[in-house]
Each structure stands twice: as C-alpha cells, then as structure tokens.
Amino acid sequence: xxxxxxxxxxxxxxxxxxxxxxxxxxxxxxxxxxxxxxxxxxxxxxxxxxxxxxxxxxxxxxxxxxxxxxxxxxxxxxxxxxxxxxxxxxxxxxxxxxxxxxxxxxxxxxxxxxxxxxxxxxxxxxxxxxxxxxxxxxxxxxxxxxxxxxxxxxxxxxxxxxxxxxxxxxxxxxxxxxxxxxxxxxxxxxxxxxxxxxxxxxxxxxxxxxxxxxxxxxxxxxxxxxxxxxxxxxxxxxxxxxxxxxxxxxxxxxxxxxxxxxxxxxxxxxxxxxxxxxxxxxxxxxxxxxxxxxxxxxxxxxxxxxxxxxxxx
Numbered sequence: 001x002x003x004x005x006x007x008x009x010x011x012x013x014x015x016x017x018x019x020x021x022x023x024x025x026x027x028x029x030x031x032x033x034x035x036x037x038x039x040x041x042x043x044x045x046x047x048x049x050x051x052x053x054x055x056x057x058x059x060x061x062x063x064x065x066x067x068x069x070x071x072x073x074x075x076x077x078x079x080x081x082x083x084x085x086x087x088x089x090x091x092x093x094x095x096x097x098x099x100x101x102x103x104x105x106x107x108x109x110x111x112x113x114x115x116x117x118x119x120x121x122x123x124x125x126x127x128x129x130x131x132x133x134x135x136x137x138x139x140x141x142x143x144x145x146x147x148x149x150x151x152x153x154x155x156x157x158x159x160x161x162x163x164x165x166x167x168x169x170x171x172x173x174x175x176x177x178x179x180x181x182x183x184x185x186x187x188x189x190x191x192x193x194x195x196x197x198x199x200x201x202x203x204x205x206x207x208x209x210x211x212x213x214x215x216x217x218x219x220x221x222x223x224x225x226x227x228x229x230x231x232x233x234x235x236x237x238x239x240x241x242x243x244x245x246x247x248x249x250x251x252x253x254x255x256x257x258x259x260x261x262x263x264x265x266x267x268x269x270x271x272x273x274x275x276x277x278x279x280x281x282x283x284x285x286x287x288x289x290x291x292x293x294x295x296x297x298x299x300x301x302x303x304x305x306x307x308x309x310x311x312x313x
Contacts, residue, residue, distance in 0.1 A: 054286075059294075063190055071183035075174050079113045082170050085292040088282040089162055096276050099151075100159045101138045108134060109167035116174040124171045128163065135159045165299065166292075173302040176309065181244060185313075188239040189305040192258050193298055195235030196228040200263075203227020217270040225263060232259045250312050254305065261304040262297035269296035 066073050086109050090102040108131025115123030139149060139156055149155075177186045204224030212220045233255030240251030269292070273281065282290020 060190075060194060064187065067183045067187045067190075071177055071186070074177045074183075074186060075113065075117060078170055078173055079110055081291055081295065082109050082113060082167050084284065085281070085290070085295055086162065086166050088284075088290045088292045089166065092276055092278060092281055093158060093162075098158050099142075099155055100162060101135050101142065104131065104134045104138050105159065105162055108163060109170075112163075112167040112171050113174055116171045117178065120175065120178070124168070124175070128168050131163050131167075132160055135163070166295075169299040169303050170295075172306040173298075176302070176306045179309070181313075184243050185305070185309050188236070188243055188254075189258075189302065191239050192232050192236045192255060192305070193262060193301055195255075196232035196259050196262050197297070199231025200224040200228035203230075213267055216267050216274065220263075220267070225259070228259045228263065229256065232256075244313065246313055250308070253312075254308050257304050257308060258301050261300040265297040265300040268300075269293070 063074075063077070066077065083106055086106050087102065090100050090105055093100050094102070108127065111127040112124055112131060115127040117123075119126070136156060139152060139159065142149065173186065173189075176182055176189065179185060201224070203226060204219070204221050207223040207227075208219075208221030210222045211218055212222050212225055233252055236255035236258065237248050237251035240246050240254060241248045269281075273279070280289030281292035284290050285294060
C-alpha cells in the first residue's frame with residue numbers, strides 16, 4: 001500500500017509489537033531502533049503493564065457509570081473517540097505518503113455518528129454516502145484543476161476504507177444504545193469485549209506456545225484465543241441472562257461471535273500497522289498506544305453485537 005518512505009518517529013519500529021487478545025509474552029524488553037518512548041522497560045507483554053491496567057480500569061469504570069446514569073452521553077464519548085482515532089489513522093497514513101483528506105473524514109465521521117440519534121440507520125447510511133462523495137471531490141480539487149491529482153485512485157480507496165472502518169462501524173455502538181434496553185445492551189457488549197481481552201491476555205501469557213498468525217502478529221497464540229473464547233462466552237452468558245433477562249443461548253452465541261470479530265479486528269489493524277511500519281497508531285493512552293489501538297477489536301464487534309441483538313432480542 002505504501003512505498004519505501006518510513007513514517008516519522010517510527011523508524012525501525014517492529015509492527016509485530018502490536019498486542020491484543022491472545023498474545024504471548026514479549027521477552028525482548030525493547031524494540032531495536034525504536035524511539036525512546038517505545039524503549040522504556042515494558043511489562044511482561046511488551047507494554048507498561050501498571051499504566052495499561054490503570055488506564056483500562058479508569059476507562060471501564062467511567063463507561064459503566066455512563067451507561068447506568070447518563071446513557072446518552074455515550075454518543076458524545078463515541079464521537080470524541082472516533083474524531084481522535086480518525087486523526088491518528090489519517091496522520092499515520094499521511095506520514096507514509098498516503099494523503100487522505102483529514103478534515104472531510106473527521107467532520108464526515110461526526111455526521112455519521114450524530115445522524116444515528118434522530119434518523120437511525122437511514123441517517124447513518126446517508127451521512128456515510130455524503131462523506132464519501134465529499135471526499136471524492138476534495139481529493140479531486142486539493143491539487144487544483146490545472147494538473148491531475150496524483151495517486152487519486154489509491155488515496156480515494158484508502159479514504160473510503162477509513163470512513164467505513166471507523167465511523168461507520170462505530171455508529172452501530174450508537175444505534176445500539178438507542179434501542180429498547182439500549183444501555184443494557186451496550187453494557188453487555190462492553191463486558192463481553194473486556195472478558196475476551198482479559199481471557200486472551202491471561203491464557204496467552206501463561207500458556208501461549210503455538211502462534212496463531214505469526215506473519216501478522218507473532219505474539220498471538222491459539223491458547224490465547226481459547227482463553228478469550230472461554231472468558232467471553234462465560235461473561236456473555238451471565239450478562240445476557242442477568243442484565244438483559246434473555247435466553248442464555250443468546251449469550252453463548254454472542255460470546256463466540258464477538259471473539260471471532262474482535263480477534264479479526266485486532267489482526268486487521270496489526271496488518272495495517274505492519275504495512276505502515278509502525279508500532280502504535282498513537283501515544284495518547286499510556287500502556288495502550290493510541291485511541292485507535294483500543295478500538296481495533298471494538299469497531300467490528302459493535303456491528304456484530306448490534307446485529308445479534310437486533311435479530312434475537
């Protein structure tokens with residue numbers, strides 16, 4: 001997707017250092033040639049573990065309080081997270097000489113998210129189509145009409161990918177909270193994803209020996225995937241039964257499909273970062289990387305959870 005240009009501030013970074021559910025311990029200690037902020041002594045899984053746990057716990061508690069007391073604030077949380085994540089991804093792409101239009105992507109992403117509130121799926125699809133059309137014209141005109149834009153097809157294709165990958169998938173988390181028992185559905189979804197992450201991390205660190213996708217993410221193991229599956233199914237079964245009052249089999253199905261979607265989402269972002277030769281999309285969250293590095297598994301899982309709830313509840 002990109003040429004030989006190396007991104008600023010990430011020369012020599014090892015894209016395999018991206019972590020997620022199902023990872024095995026990184027015993028290398030640091031990434032050769034990585035910038036100073038990436039060379040600090042990591043935790044057992046290649047991260048600053050205390051910082052990662054503190055940030056994760058703070059985010060989790062905050063989201064639970066929002067769901068319980070002010071669920072509509074969730075829309076604002078999603079919109080802010082997506083604005084930052086879109087900026088991170090667009091900035092990394094531009095560093096790699098892929099000039100996606102940041103302003104239309106960020107503003108269009110906000111339109112996609114907020115259109116879900118009054119107009120539901122019709123608003124989301126309309127705003128997505130509008131964003132794509134604006135980006136098509138923006139890329140056409142950004143170099144002026146006197147000379148043909150360079151790499152128009154490549155940059156338009158990546159732009160559409162970003163619009164669908166980030167705000168479109170995230171909009172299903174907003175659509176979910178607007179349904180009957182919406183806050184409870186979002187809470188079940190978030191707990192399931194957390195259970196998957198925790199189960200994958202624990203099993204990967206303790207038992208991980210067989211790499212699952214070594215060419216994309218060498219630290220992911222089949223043992224970690226099994227841990228994700230066990231924890232996520234148990235967590236989903238309990239929360240669907242106790243919070244939603246629904247059939248426990250729905251919880252089992254939800255747990256299985258969320259592990260699949262979350263793992264694939266994490267692998268997809270890992271491959272994107274490998275193509276870009278970077279370790280993280282950003283540095284905003286200590287021990288985690290950027291906002292996008294925490295949304296990789298949540299974005300496809302939001303759509304999958306919304307679909308399961310829409311069909312079965």
